[in-house]
């Protein structure tokens with residue numbers, strides 16, 4: 249069957265759903281084609297595993313000044329509170345013992361200096377890696393590198409300092425008690441969304457765009473591609489004509505990083521009073537974990553891992569990742585928590601064929617690529633998503649803002 253429309257949006261994550269809302273508001277015919285059985289993409293909220301909404305991807309709301317979802321949450325009457333984000337000064341277990349207060353002081357002073365160096369990185373000269381810019385002889389560097397590599401999903405030796413400096417920091421984040429994925433689902437306009445509809449091939453010219461879903465052909469005046477840059481750079485979608493060299497190069501400059509979360513629910517409050525709400529354990533660059541306890545007030549501990557460690561764990565059964573988390577909890581709490589485990593949810597974002605990673609981080613010298621992806625293909629195909637945001641990349645509101653940008657560009661055409 250052939251479906252005729254004005255704008256075909258590929259992907260129903262934050263960017264695609266924001267584009268759809270913008271198109272609807274402008275009265276423009278559109279369809280949203282989503283490969284998965286559900287909407288949300290990297291903000292999908294699992295409703296069943298723990299008995300409360302659990303976001304498997306994005307769940308912190310950043311940037312109060314420019315975040316469409318903060319206003320949306322307030323309008324929907326959701327509980328977003330004010331959550332201090334104690335990551336920067338959370339305590340660490342080094343090997344098997346808590347760091348001393350003087351070690352903590354030294355480590356935080358080192359981190360502050362490193363962050364200041366990164367924020368102040370002069371962009372007039374050639375780009376460098378994050379590792380080069382924050383390089384010191386300090387013994388605390390590997391600990392900080394594990395933290396930054398976890399957040400970015402890639403080793404900091406491979407990440408652009410200029411690009412990192414473009415994204416303002418800040419740690420006063422908010423958490424949606426009802427689930428970020430549920431917030432986005434309730435905010436979205438799903439009338440024209442077709443789930444279980446992967447786009448397999450796309451052809452375009454100055455006249456329009458044809459998208460093949462294997463079942464239907466969608467014929468549109470323009471298309472907005474919001475699949476991750478990992479998916480766009482892979483052969484998941486067959487491009488009927490060669491991509492411009494600049495587009496191909498831009499995609500290559502934005503490889504996906506991997507960040508995964510290991511969530512364990514216990515049959516009661518195993519944490520006790522002494523257990524901090526957040527802490528880290530660093531054994532070596534290949535063995536570390538950053539932990540949140542009592543997630544949204546529940547008996548759930550959440551472990552964060554990134555880059556090589558996250559990739560290695562994806563190939564292992566869940567038990568291996570759960571052990572990494574429980575080893576850290578045992579040390580923090582002082583007793584074995586394994587017999588109290590009720591449910592487990594481990595993500596594998598790299599293996600997810602519709603994402604192929606957590607989010608994109610620019611290679612050194614590659615921060616130009618985000619803007620380059622704004623250039624339409626033959627004035628008909630627009631690319632949008634977290635990776636095309638210049639300052640809010642790897643964030644949900646950045647993806648939504650990009651969806652809105654692309655929708656306006658498509659409407660103009």
Ligand SMILES: Cc1cc2nc3c(=O)[nH]c(=O)nc-3n(C[C@H](O)[C@H](O)[C@H](O)COP(=O)(O)OP(=O)(O)OC[C@H]3O[C@@H](n4cnc5c(N)ncnc54)[C@H](O)[C@@H]3O)c2cc1C
Nearest residue numbers: 259261262263283289290306307308447633634643644647
């Ligand atoms: C572990 C993790 C933690 C995160 N934490 C935070 C956080 O706390 N706060 C925050 O702001 N951000 C966070 N993020 C990032 C945030 O989730 C993403 O930046 C944002 O959700 C990306 O939205 P998007 O629309 O660009 O892409 P996506 O959400 O990936 O949407 C793209 C959609 O396209 C679909 N698709 C792909 N290929 C095709 C195809 N061929 N045909 C049809 N459909 C296709 C996909 O299934 C997907 O639904 C996190 C991400 C991860 C993975």
